[in-house]
Amino acid sequence: MNAKQLIPGVSVLIESEALGDLIGWLKQQGYPVIGPTIRDNAITLGPIDNLDDLPMGWTDEQEAGRYRLTKRDDKAFFGYVVGPHSWKRFLHPPEVRLFAATRQNGSFKILDNEPPLTRYAFLGVRGCDLAAIKTQDRVLLQDKFVDSIYQERRQDNFIVAINCTQTAPTCFCSSMGTGPKVNGDFDLCLTELILPQAHQFLVEIGSPKGVRAMETMEYVEATDKISQQFEQAVAKAESMIQRELQTFGLRELINKNLENPHWEKIAARCLNCANCTMVCPTCFCTTVQDVTDLTGAHAERWRLWDSCFNTEFSYIHGGSIRTSAKSRYRQWFVHKLVSWHDQFGTSGCVGCGRCITWCPVGIDITEEAKAFRESEVSHPASHDPAPSQPLSP
Numbered sequence: 185m186n187a188k189q190l191i192p193g194v195s196v197l198i199e200s201e202a203l204g205d206l207i208g209w210l211k212q213q214g215y216p217v218i219g220p221t222i223r224d225n226a227i228t229l230g231p232i233d234n235l236d237d238l239p240m241g242w243t244d245e246q247e248a249g250r251y252r253l254t255k256r257d258d259k260a261f262f263g264y265v266v267g268p269h270s271w272k273r274f275l276h277p278p279e280v281r282l283f284a285a286t287r288q289n290g291s292f293k294i295l296d297n298e299p300p301l302t303r304y305a306f307l308g309v310r311g312c313d314l315a316a317i318k319t320q321d322r323v324l325l326q327d328k329f330v331d332s333i334y335q336e337r338r339q340d341n342f343i344v345a346i347n348c349t350q351t352a353p354t355c356f357c358s359s360m361g362t363g364p365k366v367n368g369d370f371d372l373c374l375t376e377l378i379l380p381q382a383h384q385f386l387v388e389i390g391s392p393k394g395v396r397a398m399e400t401m402e403y404v405e406a407t408d409k410i411s412q413q414f415e416q417a418v419a420k421a422e423s424m425i426q427r428e429l430q431t432f433g434l435r436e437l438i439n440k441n442l443e444n445p446h447w448e449k450i451a452a453r454c455l456n457c458a459n460c461t462m463v464c465p466t467c468f469c470t471t472v473q474d475v476t477d478l479t480g481a482h483a484e485r486w487r488l489w490d491s492c493f494n495t496e497f498s499y500i501h502g503g504s505i506r507t508s509a510k511s512r513y514r515q516w517f518v519h520k521l522v523s524w525h526d527q528f529g530t531s532g533c534v535g536c537g538r539c540i541t542w543c544p545v546g547i548d549i550t551e552e553a554k555a556f557r558e559s560e561v562s563h564p565a566s567h568d569p570a571p572s573q574p575l576s577p
Contacts, residue, residue, distance in 0.1 A: 190395045193388075196403040197410060200383040203261065204235045206344070206372075209400050210305040215342050218274060219307030220264070225253055227267035229274070232307055239264060246352040246537070249546030258378045262308055265352040266536050270313055270465035271306055275337045276320060278489045282472070287481040300333075305342040309370070311363030312355075312536040314345055316465035318368055322528050323468055333487070342393060345370040349377070349417040354537030356427040356550055362534045364421045372397060375414040386414040429535065429550045430557065435522045441556050442514070450552060451510035453545045458491035460539035460547075461516065466532050469497070492516050517552065 190196070210217050211233075219232040222239050232238065244264045245252045256263050280300075285292040309317075324331040325338065348357075348364035357363030366373050371394040375386040386406055389395055461467040471490035476483045490497055492515045498505040506512045524532035533549070540548050 190389060190398050192391055192395065195386055195388045195406050195411060196398065197406045198385050198387055198401060198403045200261070200376075200385065201235075202401050202403070203374075203385065205401050206397060207232060207234060207307070209397055210307075210342060213342075215303050215305035216301060217305045217307055218271075220262070220267070222253070226251065227253065227264050229267070229269040229271070235261070238262075243350075244352065246354045246541045247546075248354065248540050248548050249543055251541050259383065260376055260378055262346050262374070262376050263350065265348065265350065265355060266310055266313065266538060268463050268538065268542055270463070270536075270538070271309060271317060272320065272465050272467075274304055274306075275317070276324065276331075276334050276468060277337075280333055280487050282485040282487055284482070284484045286483075292483070300336050302336050303340050303342075304337065305344065307344045308374075309343055309345045309366075310348060310536075311345070311366040311368070312357045312360070312534040313465055314343070314366055314368040314370065315360070315362035315534045316536070317343075319466045319528070319530060319532065319534065320468060322530065323466075327528075342397075343370045343372075345373040345390075347373065347375040347414075347418045348421050349375065351421050351424050352537060352541070353426050354540040355425050355535065356429050356537060357535035358422055358425050359427075359429040359431065359550075360531060360533060360535035364425070365418050370394075375418060377414050377417055379413075386411065427537070427540075427548075427550045429533070429553055431521075431531070434553060435525060437556055438518055438522050438553075441559070442518070444556060444559060446552075446555055446559055447510045447514050450513055450547065451508065453547055454509050454513045455544060456493045456509050456512055457544060458493040459542045459544065461491040461493060462489065463538040463542045464520075465536060465538070466534060467491070471497070492519070517549065520549075521553065 207217055217232040218229055219237070220227050220239050221230045221232065221237050222242060223230065227239050227242070227244060238261045240261050241256050241259050242253055242264060243256045244267065245254055246265065281297060283297065284295040286295060320334070321338065324334040345366040347366050351364060370390040373388040373390060377384055377386070387398065387403070389398060461469070469490045469492060470487050473486050473488055474483065475486065492498070493512050495504045495507065506515055520532040524530065540546070
């Protein structure tokens with residue numbers, strides 16, 4: 185029964201099977217659908233052709249340095265939190281060819297790159313990840329220089345967001361104002377609820393594209409009582425969040441503790457493996473690599489993800505600037521929580537907790553920030569340093 189007029193801002197109710205109809209409609213519109221699926225014993229992001237590709241009946245157990253999939257007692261499609269992948273890998277891909285050249289008649293000819301896919305439908309975007317996309321939009325689209333590669337992949341996306349009805353112990357999105365309830369631009373936003381006799385989604389329409397999608401589906405009007413049940417499920421998830429990052433005064437605190445001995449304690453544990461930057465949905469650093477074939481007749485230039493945890497990342501003529509584990513961890517931490525504000529007017533952290541889960545030694549960014557608040561040790565020279573004063577390597 186389709187009785188309610190569909191406009192952005194309206195919410196309706198659909199049965200769980202109707203999600204398959206939405207996937208089919210998106211494919212008919214020419215969108216490759218990307219969503220959660222199971223691979224390598226983790227919930228990762230990949231192509232979705234039908235409901236069977238979704239991780240139905242699976243959930244994840246997460247803690248610092250620990251991730252495990254387990255079966256649920258129901259058939260929820262989105263009964264997990266976040267895996268190691270974020271949508272960054274499709275919008276800001278880990279490797280992309282910038283150009284290729286081949287030797288012809290004593291000179292080189294530049295070859296055309298294959299045009300990238302420019303239309304993605306993202307299914308199951310959490311609030312923290314939607315905030316991360318907005319953050320990367322600010323960095324890669326809205327600054328002085330536009331990243332054309334990101335721009336090509338970002339345009340005309342169809343975003344199906346999902347409100348979280350459960351959280352992981354590593355989540356701290358409520359501290360960052362990014363979740364568990366979705367707050368941002370989307371075409372459709374789903375909230376999944378499984379009752380004893382029903383498996384349904386509350387669908388909030390967020391755009392004209394979302395209206396067109398819902399017009400092809402069977403839905404019913406969501407009563408106030410039903411809407412409250414979904415809202416209570418999201419509120420319950422927020423009440424279960426255990427970790428907290430106190431952001432008030434954090435920039436000033438860290439700037440006063442750039443030479444605090446606690447950095448050495450963190451460095452003694454840090455492996456400089458770069459896992460935290462690889463799973464982070466907002467980190468955007470890259471490097472460029474030139475390769476040739478064995479004959480020297482074909483050359484390519486590739487852009488690859490890079491990390492400030494790599495020694496070569498800070499290399500300039502004469503050597504690397506950040507030679508110690510302490511300096512590299514401090515660079516990541518300070519940029520993420522402090523200088524990102526100065527550059528882009530926002531935090532570089534969205535509270536997804538991936539860096540905590542996927543750190544092999546379980547370093548916790550919220551605990552380290554807390555340690556600086558609790559520390560009474562502050563190097564005198566770290567107070568109001570002159571702009572030209574270098575940090576210790």
